[in-house]
Amino acid sequence: MRASFGLLPTKWNVPEIAYRNERSIHDLRANWRAMNEAAPKRTTNEAATPPGRARVTRRRVLAGSAGLIGLSAVATGAYASAIEPQSLVVTRYALNPPGWPAGRKLSMTVIADLHAGGPDMTLTHIRRVADSAGRLKSDLVILLGDYTATYRFVNERIPYAVWAGELARIGAPLGTWAILGNHDWWHNVADVRRALTDAGIPLLENDAVMLGAEGERFWLAGLGDQLAYRLGHGRFRGVDDLPKTLAQVGTDDPVILLAHEPDIFPHVPARVALTLSGHTHGGQIRLPLIWPAFVPSKYGARFAYGHVIEEDRHLIVSGGLGTSFIPARLGVPPEIVHIQLGV
Numbered sequence: 001m002r003a004s005f006g007l008l009p010t011k012w013n014v015p016e017i018a019y020r021n022e023r024s025i026h027d028l029r030a031n032w033r034a035m036n037e038a039a040p041k042r043t044t045n046e047a048a049t050p051p052g053r054a055r056v057t058r059r060r061v062l063a064g065s066a067g068l069i070g071l072s073a074v075a076t077g078a079y080a081s082a083i084e085p086q087s088l089v090v091t092r093y094a095l096n097p098p099g100w101p102a103g104r105k106l107s108m109t110v111i112a113d114l115h116a117g118g119p120d121m122t123l124t125h126i127r128r129v130a131d132s133a134g135r136l137k138s139d140l141v142i143l144l145g146d147y148t149a150t151y152r153f154v155n156e157r158i159p160y161a162v163w164a165g166e167l168a169r170i171g172a173p174l175g176t177w178a179i180l181g182n183h184d185w186w187h188n189v190a191d192v193r194r195a196l197t198d199a200g201i202p203l204l205e206n207d208a209v210m211l212g213a214e215g216e217r218f219w220l221a222g223l224g225d226q227l228a229y230r231l232g233h234g235r236f237r238g239v240d241d242l243p244k245t246l247a248q249v250g251t252d253d254p255v256i257l258l259a260h261e262p263d264i265f266p267h268v269p270a271r272v273a274l275t276l277s278g279h280t281h282g283g284q285i286r287l288p289l290i291w292p293a294f295v296p297s298k299y300g301a302r303f304a305y306g307h308v309i310e311e312d313r314h315l316i317v318s319g320g321l322g323t324s325f326i327p328a329r330l331g332v333p334p335e336i337v338h339i340q341l342g343v
């Protein structure tokens with residue numbers, strides 16, 4: 001029986017969900033000003049200082065505070081650039097979204113934004129990622145794009161065949177499947193395609209394939225990249241074609257959609273049980289109170305990280321593994337995502 005996408009939303013008729021940015025640096029500054037104005041004004045009373053004791057002056061307090069802040073900033077910077085990018089966590093999700101048959105078990109290991117290349121994603125680190133991912137023994141391995149480090153800070157280049165081979169050796173009974181990300185398109189798309197193909201990893205570009213044994217079938221759909229061509233001044237042209245991709249879904253079996261950037265999510269119909277994305281790095285630098293500082297999404301922090309549910313539609317955004325723009329992570333350690341469906 002053919003599935004129907006007659007009600008497939010378009011970019012123009014899907015109601016946007018109002019998003020309230022929880023806090024901004026402007027709010028914090030306003031709060032700080034309000035607190036200062038409400039506090040009683042204090043003046044230094046030099047005559048009250050006992051003889052022989054150092055006077056606590058405003059200048060000394062300010063100098064001490066500045067020193068502490070400076071030390072904290074240096075320590076935080078050292079942690080963000082040298083320690084956290086070299087860490088590795090497995091983030092686990094267990095869910096049964098409405099579009100997925102209750103009780104049908106499927107496990108997936110998701111690798112997003114590897115950005116292979118030192119200083120952060122060295123060959124040693126990549127091997128550790130592949131070893132850890134392999135130990136999860138999932139039914140399916142998903143690669144969500146942005147395979148190489150492309151910023152100016154690269155100090156160790158990893159041959160394409162090497163990182164692709166490491167990803168291929170993770171292995172899974174239902175295979176390893178890949179999509180492309182914006183950095184792949186911007187810098188080396190032909191080489192990335194060739195590396196994945198030579199490693200035996202199929203690439204889904206506006207394609208859908210049926211996987212699973214009889215009675216446990218599901219569709220894996222991979223979207224073309226939404227930022228493939230840079231047009232300048234923050235404008236892009238994508239190669240994504242969601243209607244064409246989903247038109248290939250030829251049965252009523254459930255659908256899992258792979259999309260490098262999560263910004264497609266408001267346009268994904270409820271027919272898709274789960275959308276998987278990367279790209280945001282979870283903001284990459286999360287400062288307390290004002291995180292995430294920068295999220296490459298037109299929706300701000302709405303799809304920055306984690307499990308998002310909107311109108312009963314499910315999205316999981318991985319914080320990824322490598323770094324882009326600057327070689328640092330803070331509050332978003334490199335992660336392998338493990339998803340269990342049908343729990």
Ligand SMILES: [Fe+2]
Nearest residue numbers: 146181182279
């Ligand atoms: Fe990306």
